[in-house]
Amino acid sequence: MTRLAYSALSSYSRVQIMRLVQDHPGRTITDLCDETGLHANTVREHVQRLIEGGYLVAETERRTTRGRPRVLYSAATGEAAASSPIARRKAEEAARRGDLMRRVLPWTADAELPSDALHQIDALVEDLGDAGFDPIIDEGALTVDLSPCPHASADGSHRDVLCAVHQGLMEGVLTQAGGPLRIAQITTSCDPSTCVVMLRR
Structure with missing residues (x-):
């Protein structure tokens, strides 16, 4: 692929x-x-x-x-x-791959989340992976840990723009995939490599 x-x-x-x-x-x-x-x-x-x-x-x-x-x-x-037809196709393909993974490894699915929310997470994980992130998802807590951020070493004056653009892109992926999840906030610390995205239904 x-x-x-x-x-x-x-x-x-x-x-x-x-x-x-x-x-x-x-x-x-x-x-x-x-x-x-x-x-x-x-x-x-x-x-x-x-x-x-x-x-x-x-x-x-x-x-x-x-x-x-x-x-x-x-x-x-x-x-x-x-709405981008390309983004829509990517979200649909991510959902199909996620559904296949959950059929093969049924213990990986969170029974608390509806399928449309799981499909949003599928799309988000694939999109972030393409960005060079290695996201760790906690479906129960609805968090996406992006630490260590691959952009932490970016010029400090660029970091705010990078973070804002990535947040907008993540929001777009969630909306394009369809479902109840949205970004509630992104928590950072003094360490620029630490980044956790909080989702909400």
């Missing part, structure tokens, strides 16, 4: 672009060039990688005046207007 997901975020420039579209949906290539200082061709390449990873969606502007409509880019949040 080829995993593309978070290789889309292997560049800090793509992380910046994700943060911009998470904060203000409906950005154009020109907007993103102005905000990042990158050349239009570079931004287009980054945007294409993010679309292929299922993290951005493109929509053609509806114009009421003459002129070529612009393409507007937004984060794939899983909501109706910003």
